[in-house]
Amino acid sequence: MITNNKYLNLLSKLGVFILAIGFLSGCAQNQNNQKSADLVYVNWAEGIAYTNLAKAILEDKMGYEVEITSAGVGPAYTAVAQGDADAFMETWLPVLHADYYEQFKDQITDLGTVYDGTQSGLVVPTYVEIDSISQLNDVADRFNGEITGIDAGAGIMSTTKNVIEEYNLDLELVQSSGPAMTSALQSAYNDEEWIVVTGWKPHWMFGRFDLKFLKQDPDKEIWGTGKIHIMGRQDLENDKPELAQFLSNMYLTDAELADLMVAIETSDENAETVARNWLTENEDVIEDWIPENSEETSM
Structure with missing residues (x-):
């Protein structure tokens, strides 16, 4: 028979044991939360490239479980603003x-610039014999009266509509997608047919084809140069400071991003595999992205 003192002592030890188990479980759960990342990107060449690179680094170098999701621009912003995703990888500012x-x-927090020197506008192959947007109406029939666009929610689509109105263009903006646009461009380019598309830098197409941006009139300038920012959910820096710091540290030069994009575009392997291969050959590019003591965990 257990005496009262022995019984209380046993209960006390059992309580400490249960509390310890709960504490360890909570720490494990907290550590798991800290070592996860949910990143949203748009299905554009540059976003595909460096988001898959980020996934490879976070998983291979920092021990994270990473999920990346492609979405339209509007849904991507909404997901981060509502806390359903950790970060949106591609905010084009100050225009698009x-x-x-x-x-x-x-509802979001700016984690910094991943690329500097964006450019967007109407793009044609260099063999097309016009150089400015104001010349489009004179040769609209050579373009079949169309501007080949991308997905409807993209910022460049809304700004292109503004350009059509500002220049009173007799061309229709045709919605498609990033891959469909580049497919149409490649087909036309191979046959030296005239085509005008909504284009932007950084993009692998400028490494594959000889292209030019159509110039804007000084008094009708809508597009300009800018930067690509990464936007995090509002509490990311407090909830996952290491992840926030990593995303803030990410930065690619024009040459580095172009090299990665072309590698992905010209490979038969998927983007994640190519990004991992590129990572092994470019360790020096990303060494400053990883926060100090990133592999250390604490409770």
Whole structure:
């Protein structure tokens, strides 16, 4: 028979044991949360490239479980603003995503610039015998009266609509997707047919084809140069400081990003595999991205 003192002592030890188990379980769960990343990107060449690179680094170098999801621009902003994703990898500022940023800026946090020197506008092959947007109406029939666009929610589609109105263009903006646009461009380019597309840098197509941006009139300039930012959910820096720091540290030069994009585009392997191969050959590029003591865990 157990005496009262022995019984209380046993209960006390059992309580400490249960508390310890609970504490360890909680720490394990917390550590798991800290070592996960949910990243959203748009199905554009540059976003595909460096988001898959980020996944490879986080998994192979920092011990994270990473999920990357392709989405339209609007849903991507919404997912981060509502806390359903950790970060949106591709905010183009100050022009293309200005409206989205204004709508969601109080619900997201700017983690910094991943690329500097963006350019967007109407793009044609260099063999096309015009150089400015204001010349388009004179040769609209050579383009079948169409501008080949991408997905409807993209910022470049809304700004192109503004350009059509500003220049009173007799061309219709045709919605498609990034891959469909580049497929149409390649087909036309191979036959030296005239085509005008919504284009942007950085993009692998400028490494594959001889292209030019159509110039804007000084008094009708809508597009300009800018940067690509990574936007995190509002509490990311407190909840997952290491992940936030890593995303803030990410930065690729024009040459580095172009090399990665072309590698992905010209390979038969998937983007993640190519990104991992590129990583092994470019360790020096990413060594400053990884926060100090990133492999250390604490409770």
